[in-house]
Amino acid sequence: MSGTAAEDPGTQPLLRPFSPGGPGADYSSIRKSTDSDASVESRAEGADVGRSVEDGVGRSVEDDVLPETAVLGRNLGWSSAYILIISRVIGSGIFATPGTIVSSVGSIGLSLLLWIAGALVSWCGLAVALEYGTMLPRSGGTKVYLEFTYRWPRFLASTLVAVHAVVLGFTASNCIVFGEYILFASSKEPDPAAVRLLAVALMTSVTVMHGCFLRTGIFVQNMLGWVKIGLVAFMVAASAAVVVLGYSRDFDDHGTASRQAEFPTTWDGLWEGSVWNWGIVSTALFKVFYSYAGLENVNNVMNEVRDPVRTLRSAATTALITACSLYFLVNVAYFLVVPLDDIKESGELIAALFFERVFGPTFGRIFLPLAVAVSAAGNVMVVTFALSRLNQEIARQGFLPFGSGFLSSSLPFGAPLGGLLVHYVPSVVVICIPAKNIYSFILDVEGYPGQFFSLATSLGLIWLRTKRPDLQRPYTAFLPAVWFRILLSLALITAPFVPRAGEEGSAHLFRVSYALVGISVILFGVLYWLFLAVLLPSWGQYRLEEAADVLSDGTTVTRLVRVPREDNT
Template sequence: MLRNLQTHGYENHCNDDTNDEESGGGGDGETAGNGKDMLARKLSTKGDTLYLERRVGLFSGVALIVGTMIGSGIFVSPTGLLIRTGSIGLSFVIWTVCGAMSLLGALAYAELGTMNPSSGAEYAYLMDAFGPMPAFLFSWISTLILKPSQVAIICLSFAKYAVEAFVDDCGPSDFAVKIVAVLSILVITYINCYSVNLATGVQNAFTAAKLVAVFVVVTGGVHKIFQGHTEHFYNYFGNTTTSIGDVATAFYSGLWAYDGWNNLNYVTEEIKNPSKNIPKAIYISIPLVTVCYLLVNVAYLTIMSPAEIMQNEAVAVTFGIRALGPIAWVIPLSITISTFGSANGTLFAAGRLCFAASREGHLMNVLSYIHIKKLTPMPSIIFHSIITIMMVTSGTINSLIDFFSFTAWIFYGSAMLALLVMRYTRPDAPRPYKVSTTIDKTG
């Protein structure tokens, strides 16, 4: 029931003139190939053994980005940001700058993704710019550390809020939280193995649900503003920290809340018309998330003072109790929906990275198989899930966040460096989308 996608088959098929014509290679000039010059198919053909089918449209692309970005971060990160910045003014500046950084990073990835519309994101771009060794190192670090730890953090957050609704004031036990987290991993593994359409359908539904939840919080905040609850919006920059270290660590909290902006590039091979839909999805999703985050922070401040937010890790839950009254249960439910959707999207992307790297021979051969009927990279998804379960059983949310954030941004920066390098080494390569930079050999 599984089919192997090996690099040598990849090359032979792509060097076939008839198959080049079938793929529409002369039409859009999109090149792909992890260091090889091969044409990406406009559409997958029936029985195609080389590409995952293009079944992810613009709406699903937006849902994948928004659904993975809006996880638990906006519900817990405001506390860390205010503690480190000392003022609501600087915290809002950092929320905005983190959004701008994510947008600029995503636009750089959009150019890379349309230059090389194969799955794998950083892996494919490091291969193109620097060769197999950096790509090899990234594939192993990401497969064994980055992606599993990211899914583990999200699933632990999901489990914490899901279990909290059924326990007393003493709070949930660590054992119960980890059991629920493992069960959630098994569920999203089944969803992603069963069908691409099911995985994207779940992602679309949960993204819509979490946007409704954000809308409820923002509406509650607007209602409080009209009632005159604006006393916490004065003296914006009072008590602002003067420590560069505090500001730097505040960015960790903010960037974690925005993480997921690059997930669409992991599934480029499955996106319909990637040269148009990748930039469109980025321009829609990241500004949308940034505006949502700023409005949610405004809503929190209509209910709680900055000092109260600093002392409250479950700031969203407190907001629900004070602003929503008898329907306060909507907030914990919204957080569980949000985190579950984020975990689903993250695992969806992680499986494609592992699949792309193993197809090049950089990971175990079995991970380059796909299910012959369902056309999902089942072995790579299951492999990621096993490592994620190991991390869930042995780690905590805070330790995993610290573990993930620093390493992840090293590779994000490496991918952006790859863009600048290829402006010099491959100035004439087709670029259906080109982000503006000040470093450009062709001007």
């Protein structure tokens, strides 16, 4: 490749050294190729595409500022990166959570306000992810950022990310929604056993496709992503037609038309019934945030993205604008078509009620709910794709059992099958938990621990601004947005423990159970680190050191080596 850092910052190392050459120094001797043609050419010449620098296997944390090409090559262009984000964001959330949100906060106005607030907060989080992602353009996302920023206590950041990814890095909620909507379309009651069977079947199929047929999996998830965007746009258009034509249908079991939706026409009516308790609002916000979750999805797979820096900035911003617009319009569509009381009682089937009212009991109940199920399946595909890469990066760093072998490699089918299996097992376990309303609980458990990582990355970004001015930042986050994200993360961490009026001790304990589970996972990570990195080395009189190695498929890995301590150390 040719060009300088000034000409093409997306393909250059992002560390500005204090050398006589200055910022314009020639890095061509160490930089990695970032386009697909060059990576294919280097592999053809027998080069080790997993290496960070030309003169050896680079696994130092400082190498994170250098683009790295995966052994799989750079298979993701702009459109694939955009779909990887938007298909992750638009999953089951917008089709399932509005009913539970309105039921908890009580009014249309407060519900819409939360969706707008979710977009603004998501922008703050995206700004942090964009600065980190363009500054450290490596696969792994939060793992890379925390390891680079928090190097002491040694191995703690890596261990916490590893435990969180393995224990809570599951894909269960969208699998469950897939099963519910398939059964709803078949006019069957959503039997819990049948829902879980369909959910496990979906998870298994996606794992096999991504693990054995890499390019086919990318093609299918791209296709499902565009179908999903079209579906949401179609819902908005359908609600507009209902308003313009004054036509909607709602049928009971006997085919008799039922009551019509009445959207409030006054300001007071819009906010009637609002519940402003912060504990309730924060729980609803978790569900909104879940619906926006995934804007950082490409950060986990940067090693496979062509022109990663430029693609990340453009695709992520476009996806946020798309999601914000569609989410607000779809919520308005629900309120225009479905009566508020029905929405509050709909649970996760609000979209199915919408389709049935607009298109009747045949088309509305069968074909369009199937489209929602397909949308949920598309979300499962992109989440599995990204999290399997995160698991692979964790394994490459040496923090998973047997991670330096099968779990780190791309054998035998040229895909991270080990990382996929690490993702598959906890997902199936969570899907099979025989608990009522498991969907809402999963959303809360997934969202709560993430606030600790959001807080850590946001604080770390401000710290790096002061301590590491030598780092090039192709994207600079708006500082007030970063501080707002810090304050909000603190508020959301404490919110579950704010008591509600008239709430007894046992009821309060049950309500905060999701937060206690999340905190338990983080504490388990701390204890695991303490045992692995502190107590065992102390008892065994050794210290842990990192040694780089290369697997047979060209993947560079880190092995944790026990080095005997000297008597005086």
